[in-house]
Structures are given as structure tokens and as C-alpha cells.
Amino acid sequence: MDNVIFSSWNGKIVDNRKGKTSKAPKRADITLPKLPEEEKPLALMGWNGLVVMNPEADIVSLTLRYLKEIRKLSCGECSVCMIGIDRLLDIIGEMAKGEGSKADIAEMKAIIKQVCVNSKCGFGQSALFPVLDSIKFYKSDFLALIKGEKKLEDKDYSCTVTAPCMEACPARLDIPGYIELIKNNKFKESLDLIRENCILPGVVGRVCTHPCEDACVRKDIDEPVSIRLLKRAAADDDLQHGGSSLNGPQKEREERIAIIGAGPAGLAAAYNLRLMRYGVTIFESLPHVGGMAAVGIPEYRLPRDILNHEIDLIKRIGSELKVNTKVEKLSLKDLKKKGYNAVFVAVGAHIGTKIGAEGEDKGYEGFVDGVEFLRNLNLGEKVKPQKKVIVIGGGNTALDCARSCVRIGFNDVEIIYRRSRVEMPASDEEIEEAEKEGVKFNYLMTPVKILAKDGKVTGVECIKMKLGKPDESGRRRPVPIKGSEFTIDTDLIIPAIGQRSELPVIPDKEKIEITKWGTIKVDPITYMTDVEGVFAGGDCVTGPAIVIDALNTGNKVAKSIDCYLQGGSLARGITFEGVDLKKQMGRGFTVKAPAQGVGFLDVKERAGSFEEVEGGYISMEAMSEAQRCLRCYRVVVWEKAI
Ligand SMILES: Cc1cc2nc3c(=O)[nH]c(=O)nc-3n(C[C@H](O)[C@H](O)[C@H](O)COP(=O)(O)OP(=O)(O)OC[C@H]3O[C@@H](n4cnc5c(N)ncnc54)[C@H](O)[C@@H]3O)c2cc1C
Structure with missing residues (x-):
């Protein structure tokens, strides 16, 4: 993306379309989302502007696609943005049918301004900004469409949706999405959405250090949304209603995977690999499953019935579990002889x-x-x-x-x-x-x-x-x-x-590199070690971290093992490093409202008892807290070279 022909990103105009060097800032001054180079992106449209890298890019069609994507996220609650986006889509449709006029462009601008000012949530207040840029700076293309000199085309697009809280979450949970479901009293659906990337929701809902809340836009207004407690509310509600089960795979694949360590990383990998129908065996040196969540985090912060319930669900989808089984020397050859096609080392940091x-x-x-x-x-x-x-x-x-x-x-x-x-x-x-x-x-x-x-x-x-x-x-x-x-x-x-890792699991003859910090070196994308077919992740790779990090690694390793066994590569996708996701956030109708509090166990009752200290929300409280979410969704659509 070095050749930026036009950019309105961050409100800074870089316009090199006529071959002249603009007086405006250059590419180096703007931090753009990093798109996958192999897709050779032609142009990108996101909440924070329009960026064109190739003169072949079709900006009107890109705008139409962007509008269609943001329409999917418009909740309709305050109706302004849904009605506004629908009208914009209609206008472009009319233009394409030869029923448009120059006046439509003025109408589009007026609609966008109204939506940005009158929407209640962060999404409505910001999503249409780049459309204004495309109308303003690529007006001639819209006029060409009106005159019938140009057609709308469905090109090859990629789209991603994020939010400041989602980018801060190591597992990139769809936080505004699950909060919205809670708001609408859909606790079960909310839990299903959380479980897509976090298989220990009741655990994470209690112990997560919640980097998402530090990134919450609401933090700059009054207090961050209590995202962690809302996750806990979804998990607790499920348990109060008997506890849902997880669906296991119907038919097995032939390949078997050995997982060493039944902590969050190993469990997340096991769960995802089972969903992909692989045979999975987990080897665990301790008598209990759960890793540091079971033997590190004390019970007054994480009641064991919560942890055990979530572990049981994972066990029930068919992973073979061998507790009290310490893997002393790992040899892929030996494991292959035993019928394992890949190994995931997830031994944590216990010394x-x-x-x-x-x-x-x-x-x-x-x-x-x-x-x-x-x-x-x-x-x-x-x-x-x-x-x-x-x-x-x-x-x-x-x-x-x-x-x-x-x-x-x-x-x-x-x-x-x-x-x-x-x-x-x-x-x-x-x-x-x-x-x-x-x-x-x-x-x-x-x-x-x-x-x-x-x-x-x-x-x-x-x-x-x-x-x-x-x-x-x-x-x-x-x-x-x-x-x-x-x-x-x-x-x-x-x-x-x-803490550091104990690695007798790695024998000298296997050439797995150990870093100077005593962690296992892996490829940052595939998590494969120097030995083919041996993967590693979680605390034994990062050093002591947090549960959601380990879960995220387990999810990714499962995908990577699948690619390794079936052929294929992991998509790198778009990254937002250094990009200010809060930019363009309006402050429209936000009424100050502090976060819903929860009760704590009386201090006098804590000595001599490992009873849980922090209370959770009842449903009504959770629904009320969920109302505070500003839905700061950020949508990015880009056109790929064919
Ligand atoms: C005291 C404490 C409190 C914490 N509090 C929090 C918190 O509040 N919030 C939070 O998010 N994170 C917290 N963490 C961190 C979190 O628990 C870890 O980051 C997370 O559990 C790491 O997951 P993992 O799967 O990589 O490793 P682990 O959870 O450590 O699991 C590794 C597993 O591998 C097993 N194993 C090791 N060697 C072998 C072998 N050779 N053969 C077979 N099995 C083996 C171990 O017995 C263990 O069960 C805490 C950690 C500690 C120590």
C-alpha cells in the first residue's frame, strides 16, 4: 500500500491522482490498516476514510458494497441510520438504472450529515463518513453513473468488522455483538457467539484482566462498559437454565492429534480440532484438567463448579484425556508410530x-x-x-x-x-x-x-x-x-x-529452539516449532500471560494444524496496528450513566472461606448494563485485484 493515489484517512487528504505531488501530507504520515499484500488491494473504504491504491479501483461500486456491509450492522433501534443507509442504497440503485439526477448527490450528502448527527450509537455516528469522501472526491464517477457512462459492478471484495474493544481482546471476540444480544434478552445466543472464540466463558467472565474495557470508548465519557461481567452473565444465565451442551462431530477423520497439557491453550485446541473431526488425545501430568485455571487461580476468584462445568462440555465432545500422564521426552517419531499426525505442546509455565x-x-x-x-x-x-x-x-x-x-x-x-x-x-x-x-x-x-x-x-x-x-x-x-x-x-x-516453563518435554535430539527466556520458539503465524508437525503455544511460548491469550492461541493452532494436515495456508487478514479506532467517533446522544455495580462478599466472611468474592449480574442488571454499549463497530471493505 505504498502507492497511495488518494487518501482521506484520518481526515488528511493525500491526492496524487493528477500525477502532481500534493501539498497535503504523504503516505508516511498516515497509519492505515495493513491489508494482506497478496490480495493486491486496489482501494479501501472504512469508517475513517477512503484510500485508493490503484487507478483501476471502482470507487462507486466500492461505496455500494461498503453501504451494503454497514447496513447489516445497523440495528434499527434509533432508526436514523437504518433509514439513511437504505435511502443511500436506493439512490445509487436509481442512478444505476438511469433514474438519477445531479440533485441526488446533494441529497446523499444531506442524509449522511443527518445520520452522523442524529444516530444514538458510535456506529451510526461514524460509519457514513467515508461515503461523504467518495461523493466529494470521486463526484465525477457518480455523475458518470447518472449519465449512463459507467456501470455498477460486483467486484472481488473483502470485508472485516472490528471495534476498539475487539482489537484489544486477544481472541477478538465480537464484543458489541454479544452485548447487543444480552441487551435484547438473548442470553443463549450471546453465549453461542462468545463460545465461537472463547470456550471458557464463565472462567474468562470472572478472571479476565479485560484489556477490552481499557479500550472501551465509553471510558472517555463516564465508565467503560463492564464487558467482563456481561460475559459472565451470559455464562451464568446458561448454568441457571440447566447448562447447554456443545455439539460434537458426527464422523471421525483418520488423523489423530496429541496435545500435551490440558490448560486453556490445550483445551481450546482440543475443542476446535474435535469440531474439525480430528481424533484428539490430551496428556496431562496433573490429576486435574484446566492448567493454571485449576491449580493457580484461587477458588475465591474462580469457583471450581464453573470451571469444571466448562471443562466437562469440552470433554464430552470426545477428546481422549489422559491425566496423571507426564510426557517426559517428546519424540514426534514415537508419537507418529503411535498414530499421531501432529503434536501441540501447551505445557504452560509452572516453575x-x-x-x-x-x-x-x-x-x-x-x-x-x-x-x-x-x-x-x-x-x-x-x-x-x-x-x-x-x-x-x-x-x-x-x-x-x-x-x-x-x-x-x-x-x-x-x-x-x-x-x-x-x-x-x-x-x-x-x-x-x-x-x-x-x-x-x-x-x-x-x-x-x-x-x-x-x-x-x-x-x-x-x-x-x-x-x-x-x-x-x-x-x-x-x-x-x-x-x-x-x-x-x-x-x-x-x-x-x-514463572517459567519446565521443558523436559523437549528432548535434546529434537531441534526445537528454546529462546533465552526459556520459552519455545515458534513461527508467529503457524505456531509450528522448528520440527515439522510439532506446534507450541500458550504460556510456554509467550511466557506467563492470561487465559484469553492461551485460548486464542489454542483456537489458532487448531486451524494451523488443520492447514498442515489438509494443505492450505492461514490467511493473515487485515491488521490495525497503530490505527486509531476511536477516530471519527461522534458523541451524539450519549447520556452519562455509570456502570452497574455488583455485590462483593462481606470482608468479615472471607477469612476461613474460599467462597467467591465478586458477585455477578442478574439478567435485568445485565440487560441494563448492555444498554451502555455504544456499538463502536468499524467496517472496512477493500477491493482486491482479480
Ligand atoms: C496464580 C495465577 C493466577 C492467575 N490469574 C489469572 C487471572 O486472573 N486471569 C487470567 O486471565 N490469567 C491468570 N493467570 C494466567 C493463566 O492462568 C495462564 O496464562 C493460562 O492458564 C495459560 O494457559 P496454558 O494452557 O498456556 O498453560 P497452563 O494453564 O499452565 O496449562 C499447562 C498444562 O500443561 C500441563 N503440563 C506441563 N508439563 C506437562 C508435561 N510434560 N506432560 C503433560 N502435561 C504437562 C500442566 O500440568 C498444565 O495443566 C494466572 C496464573 C497464575 C499462575
Whole structure:
């Protein structure tokens, strides 16, 4: 797309149609959506303008196609945009039949202005902007159509629909779509739509870190739409009505796939591969399925009946599941001999990172890594509450350990973190809830030595820190203050500063490259490792991430394995990196309305109980919250070279 002949993208006009260099900004100044090069796009029309790359492009036909696509998304609720788009389609149709006149162009402009000003939602307020550009800058083409000098043609088009929230979601869920269905009391349909890309909706509806809400346009007006809680509402409503089942495939294919690891990535791949009728076997080293969702995330944030229900649905569509089966050495040859045609390695990141303190490797009783502590707890180990516990780290895992200790019955739960609160990676909600539960936070200190007597932890020697210049993470680097060492007495120390993968699964003779961060190197598009037929994804490729990331990878790996086995390549599609999806967003009729709140378990009831802390919406509340969605759909249509 380097040869831009015309562009109105971002409201900046680049017009090189007459071969003259325009005074307006050049291509380099505009960030356009990246279209698939192999499609040799001729022209693109999207909410933010019209871009023409090739003089052969047919702008009137492109405009017609764009109008047809946006018509599909017009909900008709405030009727202005639906009526407006219908009239625009009629006018172009009349022009094509030789029944048009010059006055139609003025009418089109007037309609567009009315729709943009009077529509209630973000979609109606913005979708027609580029049509105005095509009428204005390609007026002669419309006049040629009116005069019968030009015909409308159905060319080869591609279309994509996105929204700021959808682009922020790793799995690109159709967020405005499922919210709209909830708004119309169609909870079941909403859940079906969510499940197309997220097979653990009740889980993600509870624990997702919801990057979508940070991108929500409503955030700039009052508060973001509670997208996560709406997803939870769709899943909870289904359970309250008995829980729907998933349809499994009728006929099997011959090919079998081995999946190593039954976490979100492995489960999503298994589900999608089953829908494609492949035989699937999942090997899982632990007795439970669910990966970190089962043995990491504590029950007070994710009740196990919710997780187990969703896992059961996936199991029931026919994946063979071998728990308590650790794959020690992976050899594709061996697996092929056993009848597997492809392998997906999804082993997560289950080994705690070292804190660099003296004595941490001595195996002292009372020194246990955060992920191991949570795993043991989740697998049913009874932890005896003691007087005091020190948790080391500032991320959500550290918070999960500390808040679990409160529930186990420790009297004194303290976190030590080497930077200040501002730099703490844990979410504000988690920190606030922990504070309410009595967790004490000690900032700007780090452990240097584990103190023990007779092989049992007695305390930790720490040093005070100050903040220096920002490091590569952008956060200010903690610097030790010489001579500031001090001691804290404690019975239990839980370091929780990060995780890495355990990869005995990869034997030396298989030439699978491991990165310097200890993750598996894969092709970024296909997820295939250096060994043909072996794919990898989830936390063991990205490093510790979030559930929705792992689910997304599982979905994509399934498609990639299918392409590998059946021939074919993965479509790269359009990408919106650096594109301001909020541009052109009108503010029309938006009335300020704060988000619907939910109840929380009383703090007094939390100690000694792993009961779920956050409440959900009842249907009416969910429908009311869904009303706040501005439907910021962005449609892009482009003409491809034949
Ligand atoms: C304490 C904690 C809290 C978290 N909280 C959140 C949160 O609130 N929200 C969120 O979105 N994300 C959260 N995460 C992150 C999230 O759980 C992970 O990103 C996600 O589970 C990764 O999925 P995965 O499938 O890649 O790996 P995992 O979930 O780790 O699953 C990998 C599976 O592979 C199995 N396995 C490993 N080696 C072998 C082997 N050799 N043979 C057979 N099986 C093997 C493991 O036992 C495990 O079951 C949290 C993580 C932790 C540790």
C-alpha cells in the first residue's frame, strides 16, 4: 500500500491522482490498516476514510458494497441510520438504472450529515463518513453513473468488522455483538457467539484482566462498559437454565492429534480440532484438567463448579484425556508410530522464578514457591495456618498467595515488593481487596537472605531500596540502599515473582529452539516449532500471560494444524496496528450513566472461606448494563485485484 493515489484517512487528504505531488501530507504520515499484500488491494473504504491504491479501483461500486456491509450492522433501534443507509442504497440503485439526477448527490450528502448527527450509537455516528469522501472526491464517477457512462459492478471484495474493544481482546471476540444480544434478552445466543472464540466463558467472565474495557470508548465519557461481567452473565444465565451442551462431530477423520497439557491453550485446541473431526488425545501430568485455571487461580476468584462445568462440555465432545500422564521426552517419531499426525505442546509455565536470595536453594521447610503453594492448595493439601507469612512479589500471583493465606487463617500476612505501589503490576482491584482483607504491603525492600534454624525458616533478611532511572520495562529501577539491611521474623516465605516453563518435554535430539527466556520458539503465524508437525503455544511460548491469550492461541493452532494436515495456508487478514479506532467517533446522544455495580462478599466472611468474592449480574442488571454499549463497530471493505 505504498502507492497511495488518494487518501482521506484520518481526515488528511493525500491526492496524487493528477500525477502532481500534493501539498497535503504523504503516505508516511498516515497509519492505515495493513491489508494482506497478496490480495493486491486496489482501494479501501472504512469508517475513517477512503484510500485508493490503484487507478483501476471502482470507487462507486466500492461505496455500494461498503453501504451494503454497514447496513447489516445497523440495528434499527434509533432508526436514523437504518433509514439513511437504505435511502443511500436506493439512490445509487436509481442512478444505476438511469433514474438519477445531479440533485441526488446533494441529497446523499444531506442524509449522511443527518445520520452522523442524529444516530444514538458510535456506529451510526461514524460509519457514513467515508461515503461523504467518495461523493466529494470521486463526484465525477457518480455523475458518470447518472449519465449512463459507467456501470455498477460486483467486484472481488473483502470485508472485516472490528471495534476498539475487539482489537484489544486477544481472541477478538465480537464484543458489541454479544452485548447487543444480552441487551435484547438473548442470553443463549450471546453465549453461542462468545463460545465461537472463547470456550471458557464463565472462567474468562470472572478472571479476565479485560484489556477490552481499557479500550472501551465509553471510558472517555463516564465508565467503560463492564464487558467482563456481561460475559459472565451470559455464562451464568446458561448454568441457571440447566447448562447447554456443545455439539460434537458426527464422523471421525483418520488423523489423530496429541496435545500435551490440558490448560486453556490445550483445551481450546482440543475443542476446535474435535469440531474439525480430528481424533484428539490430551496428556496431562496433573490429576486435574484446566492448567493454571485449576491449580493457580484461587477458588475465591474462580469457583471450581464453573470451571469444571466448562471443562466437562469440552470433554464430552470426545477428546481422549489422559491425566496423571507426564510426557517426559517428546519424540514426534514415537508419537507418529503411535498414530499421531501432529503434536501441540501447551505445557504452560509452572516453575517459580528464583528471587536471588542466599539460602533459597537449601530446601528449608517454610520456603515454598508461589505457584507450588497455590498448586498444592488447589490439589487439596491442607496448609496449617501459622503466625506470619511473607509473600515476595508485586504481581497478581503474589496477591493470590497472600489472599489465600488470609483465608487459610494466617494472623499476619505481609507482602514485600522492591518498587513502590505505582510500579506494582498487580491490578488495583486486587490490591484494594487485599488491603480490605488485612494484607499489609511493604514497599521498596527486597529479600537478600533466608534465615533458618534446624532446617526451618525463621525469618528473612531484607534490604531497603530506592528508585533509580527507568529500566527497559519503563518502570523505575529499584536500587539497594547500602547498609540498610534489616530482618523480619516469619514462619513461611512465599516467593512469587514470576514463572517459567519446565521443558523436559523437549528432548535434546529434537531441534526445537528454546529462546533465552526459556520459552519455545515458534513461527508467529503457524505456531509450528522448528520440527515439522510439532506446534507450541500458550504460556510456554509467550511466557506467563492470561487465559484469553492461551485460548486464542489454542483456537489458532487448531486451524494451523488443520492447514498442515489438509494443505492450505492461514490467511493473515487485515491488521490495525497503530490505527486509531476511536477516530471519527461522534458523541451524539450519549447520556452519562455509570456502570452497574455488583455485590462483593462481606470482608468479615472471607477469612476461613474460599467462597467467591465478586458477585455477578442478574439478567435485568445485565440487560441494563448492555444498554451502555455504544456499538463502536468499524467496517472496512477493500477491493482486491482479480
Ligand atoms: C496464580 C495465577 C493466577 C492467575 N490469574 C489469572 C487471572 O486472573 N486471569 C487470567 O486471565 N490469567 C491468570 N493467570 C494466567 C493463566 O492462568 C495462564 O496464562 C493460562 O492458564 C495459560 O494457559 P496454558 O494452557 O498456556 O498453560 P497452563 O494453564 O499452565 O496449562 C499447562 C498444562 O500443561 C500441563 N503440563 C506441563 N508439563 C506437562 C508435561 N510434560 N506432560 C503433560 N502435561 C504437562 C500442566 O500440568 C498444565 O495443566 C494466572 C496464573 C497464575 C499462575
